[in-house]
Amino acid sequence: MSSASISEGDPGHVPPLPQEAYVRMTLVLRLGLGLSLAILGGGIVAYLLMNPGQSSSSVLANNPILSYLTLPGLASGLGSGSVSAVLTLGLIVLVATPIVRVVSGLYYFQKVGERAMTAITLAVLILLLLGLLVIGPHVR
């Protein structure tokens, strides 16, 4: 087997991330997607069974999750068995999956002692949470 390089000069001495980091991130993606699809699939079947005869235009005109977009609202909705709250949870898991992947990146950059990449990854994580928890609710 041959090797090819498209590098020029000394490539530097930063060690690569351990294979474990790649394995864990793959696991995060698979689990996150699988879990969100299971919740969304179960939720949409239950919604159809409980709302026969509804039309597409009525669904498009009313977003049923608005009251579940706060933590107390979501907890209360899940506690009372609301299908819309279950669907909201599925969406949150779907959105959170790449964010959890960023968290695992942060863990491994910190673990191998890469200060610059740790700081960059932490900044990305803070920005993501800012969008979800501050900017979105503020512009609603």
Next chain:
Amino acid sequence: MVRLWGTVDLALFVVLLVLVAIAAGLVGSLTGLGGGVVVIPILAIFFGASIPIAIGTGFVTILATSSATGAAYVRDRLSDIRIGMFLEIATVPGALIGATATVLITHANLDAALFVALGVVLFAIIPGSLARRNIELPPPMPQDARSRHLGLTGEYHDPALNTDVSYQAARTSPAIGVMFGAGMVSGMFGIGGGVFKVLALERFLNLPMKVATATSNFMIGVTAAAGAGVMLAAGYVNPIVAAPVAIGTAFGAFLGSRLLPGLRNRTVRLLFLPVIAALAIEMILRGLGLP
């Protein structure tokens, strides 16, 4: 053009959404365009969804495609996590600004302007998606100081070439600028991010084609999470629409990545780009209030 809104029973609507999303996931994973280019115009044109709801659903297709196809790329170390994470520092703020702009434009009742802008962006990604270099391994370029400091280098095994390929990122400054713009377009419209990201990764960072594609796929999930976070919290992701779209897109993306490896990427693009062009024209006409 056929318009179906207001006439479809919810169960049929959900089935149609799953079918559209399977096609979107298939096309998205085979072309790298992302499923939003199919789902957003179809929701807006055929089902009468409002533009922010269509865009919010577009983010769901990106999240599903990125997670469904990204696992294999990450496992095979084709996605460069270090380069992807470094560039997210530009795409994520871009996406936050873009998604916020979309919500504010909607509040100002300027949906028609969003229709036209979406159509224009759809057109803009056509030459971008055709302009890919199709060069497996680009000629060497010197690594810049930032790339050296952050260790933006990598290596992967290419079974097709039967060789181990090592690479290093060049010209990080212009790449950051392009990535901010890509994030903004993606956050604002739910489409286009992948095309512009791959172009920046190939043209500026000088990455091999496979690494650029896989790293873009890694990045679009995080960028979409930024835009989706804003749109979800602002109430513009409708779960009755998003759930079947997420399921269909993930299935289509899985099919695209596993069952059709022999289908040539360029062939799919050439077959599909006229459809995007037609949808873009319809979006612009709709925005301008023309029949």
